[in-house]
Amino acid sequence: MTQMALVIDLNVCVGCQACVTSCKEWNTSGESGSLADFNPYDADPSGTFFNRVQSFEAGSFPDTEMIHFPKSCLHCEDPPCVPVCPTGASYKRKEDGLVLVDFDRCIGCKYCAWACPYGARELDEARKEMTKCTLCVDRIHDEHLSERDRKPACVLACPTSARLFGDIHDPQSVVSQAIRERGGYQLMPEWGTRPANHYLPRVPTTAAGCGSDGCSCKSAGSTTDEVSEASGSPDSQLESQLERGELHLASIATRI
Known part of the structure; x- marks a missing residue:
C-alpha cells in the first residue's frame, strides 16, 4: 500500500517558519476552509495551525546550539485517532495512506485529540471542528499542476529543502533513500502507531x-x-x- 509522508532533515532546518506560514495560507483558502485566528498579533495569540515549529536550546554554555523541530500530523500507519472517532469522521485512506477528517461528520468531541500521543490535532474554535495536516491532499493529486508542484505547501516553501515528500513504501523514492542512508527515525515509536513521517538526525x-x-x-x-x-x-x-x-x-x- 502506498504511504505518502514527510521526511524532515533536522540538520538543515533553520526555524524560519516558512513552512508554518505557507501551510496556513494554503489550507485556510483551500478545502479545509477558513482556519481561525484570535488576536494573532496580541501578546497571547491563538489560532489553528496544521504545522508548528518548536525551537529550543541544547547543550551547556558556551557549547550550545539551537534546535528547530517541525511537528505536524505524522499520518501513522496504525493511527489511534481513527478507531476512537464515534462518527467515523477520522479515517485513513487506502490509496495514499493519509489520515484525514471529514468535516461534515466531525462533532468536535476531541476524542481523536486525546488519543493522539503527538498532540497533532487542533480544534478550530470558530467552526468547532477538529483539524490537522492533510499533506495538502487537494494539491498533491491536482493533475492541473506540474509534477514538480504536486507537493505539500510546506515542502515547496522550505528555503533549505529540509522537507522531503514521497512514498516511504517505495524503496526507490527520495524519502525512502533518505531514511535508509541518513538513519531516519520515527517519533516515539514505543507507542506502536508506526508514524509515516520520519526525521533525519542532526550531525x-x-x-x-x-x-x-x-x-x-x-x-x-x-x-x-x-x-x-x-x-x-x-x-x-x-x-x-x-x-x-x-x-x-x-x-x-x-x-x-
Whole structure:
C-alpha cells in the first residue's frame, strides 16, 4: 500500500517558519476552509495551525546550539485517532495512506485529540471542528499542476529543502533513500502507531570546514563533486542544484 509522508532533515532546518506560514495560507483558502485566528498579533495569540515549529536550546554554555523541530500530523500507519472517532469522521485512506477528517461528520468531541500521543490535532474554535495536516491532499493529486508542484505547501516553501515528500513504501523514492542512508527515525515509536513521517538526525557541528568528518555535506552522502560545487560561486552552485532538481520554486526565489 502506498504511504505518502514527510521526511524532515533536522540538520538543515533553520526555524524560519516558512513552512508554518505557507501551510496556513494554503489550507485556510483551500478545502479545509477558513482556519481561525484570535488576536494573532496580541501578546497571547491563538489560532489553528496544521504545522508548528518548536525551537529550543541544547547543550551547556558556551557549547550550545539551537534546535528547530517541525511537528505536524505524522499520518501513522496504525493511527489511534481513527478507531476512537464515534462518527467515523477520522479515517485513513487506502490509496495514499493519509489520515484525514471529514468535516461534515466531525462533532468536535476531541476524542481523536486525546488519543493522539503527538498532540497533532487542533480544534478550530470558530467552526468547532477538529483539524490537522492533510499533506495538502487537494494539491498533491491536482493533475492541473506540474509534477514538480504536486507537493505539500510546506515542502515547496522550505528555503533549505529540509522537507522531503514521497512514498516511504517505495524503496526507490527520495524519502525512502533518505531514511535508509541518513538513519531516519520515527517519533516515539514505543507507542506502536508506526508514524509515516520520519526525521533525519542532526550531525554534530564540532568539525570545521566542508568535507570534514562532521560536515553535513559529507554526512548527507554528497560526492566529491558535490562538495566541490558547494565551495564554488553562488551562481554555479545554484545552477547545479537546479539541474539536479534539489531546489523548490520558493527556495529559488529566496536565492536570486
